[in-house]
Amino acid sequence: MEFDxxxxxxxxxxxxxxxxxxxxxxxxxxxxxxxxxxxALIWGExxxxxxxxxxxxxxxxxxxxxxxxxxxxxxxxxxxxxMWIAATTPAxxxxxxxxxxxxNDWLGRRRKTTSQPVEPTQGAGGKSIGEVLRDESADIEDAxxxxxxxxxxxxxxxxxxxxxxxxxxxxxxxxxxxxxxGLAGFVDNSSDRCRRIAARLVDxxxxxxxxxxxxxxxxxxxxxxxxxxxxxxxxLGKLVLLAKAWRSAPDDPELRRLVSTSEGREQVLANxxxxxxxxxxxxxxxxxxxxxxxxxxxxxxxxxxxSATSQFALLLDYxxxxxxxxxxxxxxxxxxxxxxxFYPARQPLRAxxxxxxxxxxxxxxxxxxxxxxxxxAAHVARQDAAPWVTDCPVMLPPGAIxxxxxxxxxxxxxxxxxxxxxxxxxxxxxxxxxxxxKATAALWNGSRLELLAAQSGFGRLDLS
Amino acid sequence: MNEIEQTGLATMxxxxxxxxxxxxxxxxxxxxxxxxxxxxxxxxxxxxIAAQALEIAxxxxxxxxxxxxxxxxxxxxxxxxxxxxxxxxxxLKHASDTRGKTRVVTLVASRGFVLHPMDWMPAAxxxxxxxxxxxxxxxxxxxxxxxxxxxxxxxxxxxxxxxPASRRTALADMRRTAPASARQLIExxxxxxxxxxxxxxxxxxxxxxxxxxxPFLQSLSADRSGKVRELAGRLLARLGEHxxxxxxxxxxxxxxxxxxxxxxxxxxxxxxTTYAPAKLKSxxxxxRRAELFETCNLVDLAARFxxxxxxxIGAWQFGADNNADILVARMxxxxxxxxxxxxxxxxxxxxxxxxxxxxxHLMPRLDSRRKRVLVxxxxxDTQYLGALNLAEGLxxxxxxxxxxxxxxxxxxxxxxxxxxxxxVRRGVDQLLETxxxxxxxATAEKLIGDVVAAGMAPAAPSLGLLRLNASLAGP
Numbered sequence: 032m033e034f035d036x037x038x039x040x041x042x043x044x045x046x047x048x049x050x051x052x053x054x055x056x057x058x059x060x061x062x063x064x065x066x067x068x069x070x071a072l073i074w075g076e077x078x079x080x081x082x083x084x085x086x087x088x089x090x091x092x093x094x095x096x097x098x099x100x101x102x103x104x105x106x107x108x109x110x111x112x113x114m115w116i117a118a119t120t121p122a123x124x125x126x127x128x129x130x131x132x133x134x135n136d137w138l139g140r141r142r143k144t145t146s147q148p149v150e151p152t153q154g155a156g157g158k159s160i161g162e163v164l165r166d167e168s169a170d171i172e173d174a175x176x177x178x179x180x181x182x183x184x185x186x187x188x189x190x191x192x193x194x195x196x197x198x199x200x201x202x203x204x205x206x207x208x209x210x211x212x213g214l215a216g217f218v219d220n221s222s223d224r225c226r227r228i229a230a231r232l233v234d235x236x237x238x239x240x241x242x243x244x245x246x247x248x249x250x251x252x253x254x255x256x257x258x259x260x261x262x263x264x265x266x267l268g269k270l271v272l273l274a275k276a277w278r279s280a281p282d283d284p285e286l287r288r289l290v291s292t293s294e295g296r297e298q299v300l301a302n303x304x305x306x307x308x309x310x311x312x313x314x315x316x317x318x319x320x321x322x323x324x325x326x327x328x329x330x331x332x333x334x335x336x337x338s339a340t341s342q343f344a345l346l347l348d349y350x351x352x353x354x355x356x357x358x359x360x361x362x363x364x365x366x367x368x369x370x371x372x373f374y375p376a377r378q379p380l381r382a383x384x385x386x387x388x389x390x391x392x393x394x395x396x397x398x399x400x401x402x403x404x405x406x407x408a409a410h411v412a413r414q415d416a417a418p419w420v421t422d423c424p425v426m427l428p429p430g431a432i433x434x435x436x437x438x439x440x441x442x443x444x445x446x447x448x449x450x451x452x453x454x455x456x457x458x459x460x461x462x463x464x465x466x467x468x469k470a471t472a473a474l475w476n477g478s479r480l481e482l483l484a485a486q487s488g489f490g491r492l493d494l495s
Numbered sequence: 496m497n498e499i500e501q502t503g504l505a506t507m508x509x510x511x512x513x514x515x516x517x518x519x520x521x522x523x524x525x526x527x528x529x530x531x532x533x534x535x536x537x538x539x540x541x542x543x544i545a546a547q548a549l550e551i552a553x554x555x556x557x558x559x560x561x562x563x564x565x566x567x568x569x570x571x572x573x574x575x576x577x578x579x580x581x582x583x584x585x586x587l588k589h590a591s592d593t594r595g596k597t598r599v600v601t602l603v604a605s606r607g608f609v610l611h612p613m614d615w616m617p618a619a620x621x622x623x624x625x626x627x628x629x630x631x632x633x634x635x636x637x638x639x640x641x642x643x644x645x646x647x648x649x650x651x652x653x654x655x656x657x658x659p660a661s662r663r664t665a666l667a668d669m670r671r672t673a674p675a676s677a678r679q680l681i682e683x684x685x686x687x688x689x690x691x692x693x694x695x696x697x698x699x700x701x702x703x704x705x706x707x708x709x710p711f712l713q714s715l716s717a718d719r720s721g722k723v724r725e726l727a728g729r730l731l732a733r734l735g736e737h738x739x740x741x742x743x744x745x746x747x748x749x750x751x752x753x754x755x756x757x758x759x760x761x762x763x764x765x766x767x768t769t770y771a772p773a774k775l776k777s778x779x780x781x782x783r784r785a786e787l788f789e790t791c792n793l794v795d796l797a798a799r800f801x802x803x804x805x806x807x808i809g810a811w812q813f814g815a816d817n818n819a820d821i822l823v824a825r826m827x828x829x830x831x832x833x834x835x836x837x838x839x840x841x842x843x844x845x846x847x848x849x850x851x852x853x854x855x856h857l858m859p860r861l862d863s864r865r866k867r868v869l870v871x872x873x874x875x876d877t878q879y880l881g882a883l884n885l886a887e888g889l890x891x892x893x894x895x896x897x898x899x900x901x902x903x904x905x906x907x908x909x910x911x912x913x914x915x916x917x918x919v920r921r922g923v924d925q926l927l928e929t930x931x932x933x934x935x936x937a938t939a940e941k942l943i944g945d946v947v948a949a950g951m952a953p954a955a956p957s958l959g960l961l962r963l964n965a966s967l968a969g970p
Contacts, residue, residue: 070953092952129578130954135585138954207535210542213514260512261549268546271539393577411551418547433561441561452557462612465567465634477550489567490577492613 034091034118036160042094043111044104046158052111053163058123062369062387064116066124073117073124074134076360077109080296082346082383083331083360087113088134097137101354132362191236192281195291198235199274202228206267218259221248226323233324240290244270245323250421253456254478265477273419285376289419299374299383306373308382310337311391312344314361315424315472316483316495327352331361332424332483332495333371333382334396334472341399341409341426341472344371344382363484363493366391377416380424396470396486399426406444406451410475424483427453427471432463440464442471442480453480459494466492496552500525504545517541564637567612568630575608579966584614586959590928597623598891598932599960604628605891606936606967622695626664633658654684663695670702677703682711690720697726701733704833709734725790732792732830735804752787753799755780770800771812772819781818788822792830804835809842813850824856836860844872852882859888867893870933875902884925892964894933896941909949924957931960936968 043049055077058064062084063076074088085100087109096110106114116123130138205228209217217224225244232241247266251259277286284294299305315332322328326349335342346360370386373379405411410423429445432455440455445467456479471485471494482494496504503522510517518526518537529540575583583603590596600615604625612631617624619636636659649657649665657665669677681696688696697715700708708730715727728738757773760766775781797807808827813820827839840854840861854861854869861869866889873883899905911923923946930942939961947953 069947072954090952090954129582132581132584134954135581139585139589139956139959141956203539204535206539206542210511210538211514211516213512215512216514260508264508264511264542265546265549268543268549271543272546275543407554414547414551418543418550431563433563435558435562436560441557443557443561448561450557451554452561454555460613461635462567462616464564466612467566478555488569489574489612 034114036115036118038094039111039114039118040158040160042106042114043158044106046162048104048106048108048111049158049160050163051108052115053160055108055112056115056119058116058120060112061116061123062384063390064113064124065127066117066121067127067130070130072130072134073113074131075113075116075124076387077112078384078387079109081329081348081350082296082381083329083348084384084387085109086133086360088137089113089117091117095141097141099360101350103354191291194236196278196281198232198237198240199277199290201231201235202237202240202270202274206271209267214260214263218251218263221251221263229324236292237290238292239288240270240273242322242324242326243289249323250476258478262478269419269421276419284374285417288374288376294374296383300372300385302372302375305375306379307370307385308335308342308344308373309368309370309386310335311366311368312336312371313393313396313484314363314365315343316363316493317361318481318495321352325352326350327354329360332472332474334426334484336366336397339399341424343380343424343472344373345380345424346384347381363495364393364491366393378413378420393491395491399470406453407475422474422476422481425473425475427468427473430468430471431466432459432468434464442468442473442482455479456481463492463494468492496548499523500548504548507541507545511542565634567634570609570627570630572604572607572609572627574611575603575614579963580611580614582959582963582966583610585956586963587615589956589959593618594623595928597621598928599963600628601625602891602932602960602964603967608967621660622663626667629660629664630658632660636660649680651680651683654680659692659695663699666696666699667702670699674703674705675707678708678711690723693718693720694722694726697723697730700730704730704733706734709736712736729792729830732794733832735794735832737798738792738795748787749791749795749799752784752791752796755784755787756796756800758800768802768806768810769812770807770810772816784819785822788826789829791826793826793835794830794832796826804832805838808835808839813843813846813853820850820853821856824853828857828860831860833860837865840865840869844869847872847876849879851876852879855882855885855887858886861888863890866890870894871898871901874898874904877903877907880904880907880926881922883929886929889933891932892935894930894938895935896938899938899942905945908946912946912949912951923951924955927957928960931958931962931964934961934964936965939964940968 039052040049043052055061061075061077064073065075066073071092072088072090074086076084076086078084079100085098087096087098089096089110096106096114098107098109100107100109102108209224225247229241229245232238232244247263250266251262254262273286273289276283277290280286288294294302312333313336315334317332318328318330320328320330329348329350331346333344333346335344367390368388369384370388371382372385374381374383406427407425409425413420413423427442427444430442431445433441433443433452435441440459441452442455443452444450453475456476459482466485466487466489469486469488472483474481474483484494485492500522503520503525506520507517510520516534516538518529518534518541521529521541525541525544528544529537532540583599586599587596590599596615600610600617601624603610604627609627616635617628617632619632621628621632621635624632649662649669654662666677666680669680678700681700685693685696700712712727712731712734713736716724718724718727732738755773755775757771759769759771761769772784775784793804793807797804800807802810808823808831811820811823824839827835831839836857840857843851843854844865851869851872858866858869866886870883870886870889873879908923908926911919914920927942927946931939934942943958943961943965946958951958
């Protein structure tokens with residue numbers, strides 16, 4: 032069944048959703064629009080405000096739908112926009128022979144209802160697409176208002192800066208207190224102690240730093256008890272360095288991002304100094320973690336396949352945990368041609384997809400000439416430039432996964448049984464123990480390795 | 496980091512753990528950086544230096560006990576093409592249990608591919624998956640050491656060089672081609688194996704079972720394991736050999752079972768003997784009867800009534816008591832001779848209707864021709880289509896479109912798909928999964944088109960196995 036605008040009107044939860052959807056109907060918002068007529072499905076990826084695109088699929092037969100955005104409106108504006116495009120410019124959808132895995136996932140979980148598709152009704156509860164189209168006259172802001180808004184912004188930035196400065200003073204004192212009282216006690220009570228100082232930092236607008244401190248207890252608890260004091264020294268020492276760096280350059284975008292708030296997507300895209308890299312990217316893996324501050328962080332790690340050395344990018348989004356579980360935005364192993372814009376930083380890593388051009392067939396990773404130098408050389412280089420960084424992506428040379436006598440997994444370089452071995456954070460799939468890894472992409476946090484993906488004799492392995 | 500710094504760092508670390516100031520313990524170079532500030536600031540500076548030293552100058556110490564598993568062996572078939580892996584993973588995810596997953600794996604193997612080890616691995620105890628996975632089963636069973644999974648001929652000398660699953664596969668092959676050699680190997684090496692392994696070895700005797708095996712099986716009546724003795728007794732029974740003769744008294748299980756069976760006569764002109772289940776008085780009696788059917792052999796029971804196995808089956812009144820019919824079918828499957836099994840299957844299939852479904856219990860003993868005949872019968876009849884989901888030991892990938900059109904199976908499927916009854920639809924989903932396993936690629940393709948035209952959602956997960964089947968049609 033094809034969509035018509037009346038049906039979309041009937042499905043929309045309110046007039047505001049229709050208005051929001053209309054703004055997303057430009058094809059430029061949708062780097063991917065595909066359909067499978069045999070399966071009566073249309074799907075697409077919408078570049079919203081986050082780093083990761085939202086994935087939307089609609090069953091044109093019964094109007095079932097799914098979107099990965101955290102909206103509480105059903106259907107959300109992305110779903111409505113996808114239907115809208117299907118209704119107005121169906122030729123924009125490329126025919127696809129098979130469905131991507133995320134669509135299959137949804138189909139597998141979905142409980143088909145016997146209810147009939149929504150039919151357009153007269154009036155549609157006061158919602159009207161015609162009204163949306165009429166409202167789309169340009170919003171013109173007068174010059175005085177712009178001036179007032181900018182002045183208020185400057186005032187807010189000044190207030191935030193002085194508040195954050197005071198917050199860092201408190202943090203310094205708190206760190207000195209922890210050292211005086213003993214790190215043994217800090218490790219034992221890290222949950223309460225970190226919560227208290229994090230709450231103070233939130234009050235004083237050092238929100239990003241508060242979120243980081245809130246996560247220290249869980250990072251410590253992920254280690255064996257004998258490793259925790261060293262980890263506490265590392266965590267607190269990095270905070271000292273970060274606070275010092277911020278004081279010396281409070282307007283530095285990287286430091287502001289790590290201490291108070293991050294700039295918006297539009298600001299990054301408009302920043303002429305932001306590094307831009309056009310290349311073929313492979314999705315290495317994703318990490319979705321619930322944080323103590325009620326947010327869920329969603330990290331997608333990408334590998335630059337056109338670079339001579341291993342270069343990575345991170346797409347990072349936060350959304351409230353109360354929005355429920357979100358489906359993954361990418362499938363590990365996906366490859367696409369895109370222009371990425373990196374958030375300004377000493378060692379740029381966090382990025383946004385500015386322009387996605389199309390998918391690229393999968394294959395082996397290029398030869399990054401691994402093996403000769405120190406396995407953690409990339410980590411050391413990153414620490415030299417930005418010593419406050421915790422997780423560092425690394426490309427490991429040929430190696431294998433081994434178990435110690437406690438059953439914990441380690442990665443070790445091939446052909447060097449007495450060489451460096453790096454402990455792995457989680458339990459590994461036992462099958463991995465029998466595979467020779469030609470190259471492994473992972474995150475190193477100073478004490479544990481989190482595996483993302485690897486190349487092996489059995490092809491690409493998804494390890495995230 | 497030099498030695499002085501390392502020692503200084505260790506002392507400072509100990510001091511911070513218990514609490515206190517470390518300035519006096521710090522290496523001179525570090526003191527120089529921290530020195531000019533107040534006491535708290537000095538500690539923070541030293542902490543920052545120590546943190547970086549820990550972060551970049553030290554590496555985790557690799558334990559000496561790190562153990563490497565042997566490399567996962569490559570299998571004899573090529574890996575499923577990458578483009579089909581998403582569909583395969585979706586199908587595996589949808590398969591609710593091990594049996595369902597094994598079907599997917601078997602179908603893929605029947606088309607000449609194996610799965611990626613990160614998509615599916617057989618369990619160490621797996622005995623139902625395709626033989627091609629034997630090297631992975633052995634790898635899974637985690638035997639350390641340097642044994643090799645050899646493809647060479649199994650002999651008593653290289654017996655220990657084979658991992659258990661490879662040995663089992665090799666022995667099963669030998670039993671089909673050279674049963675006497677395989678028997679001699681089992682006879683020679685079996686006594687040295689634990690009871691569990693012995694049982695698995697004797698179980699392989701069912702392949703190519705013949706009169707030559709009788710002396711060996713009889714010798715197992717002295718085996719230490721009760722399970723081995725019982726299995727050997729059943730195999731002997733299949734060869735028409737009677738078990739230990741009972742005394743006919745109340746302690747004789749065959750006599751006790753016979754008491755649960757009523758002998759009668761039917762027919763006016765030609766009187767013939769019939770056997771039917773006697774009426775039971777209590778659930779306890781029903782339980783006891785079930786136990787006896789499980790432990791007694793068909794040949795002994797038939798002898799008790801003074802008839803042959805085939806005569807007994809021919810005279811059994813199917814349809815009188817469903818539970819008793821199932822018990823008889825199971826007993827025939829477990830201990831009936833090949834002739835008795837085929838006689839029962841042919842008789843019931845020829846009769847058709849509900850009694851034919853009892854043949855499902857005989858499936859593991861039937862040749863593929865008879866299995867296919869039964870499946871076709873069930874499809875043609877359509878009244879008991881659901882029974883198809885119960886069939887065990889079926890082969891993958893042979894069902895032709897004509898098998899579906901030769902009866903009412905398709906119209907029945909179509910009307911179930913078009914209907915609104917959720918229970919019926921669930922049954923259809925299961926049936927489509929079974930079809931996905933049985934059908935040829937061309938049949939799968941046509942069936943998808945047919946049920947979608949009848950109203951099934953084209954993307955329904957229950958069509959997953961059919962879609963995988965259809966996409967495995969060729970290059």
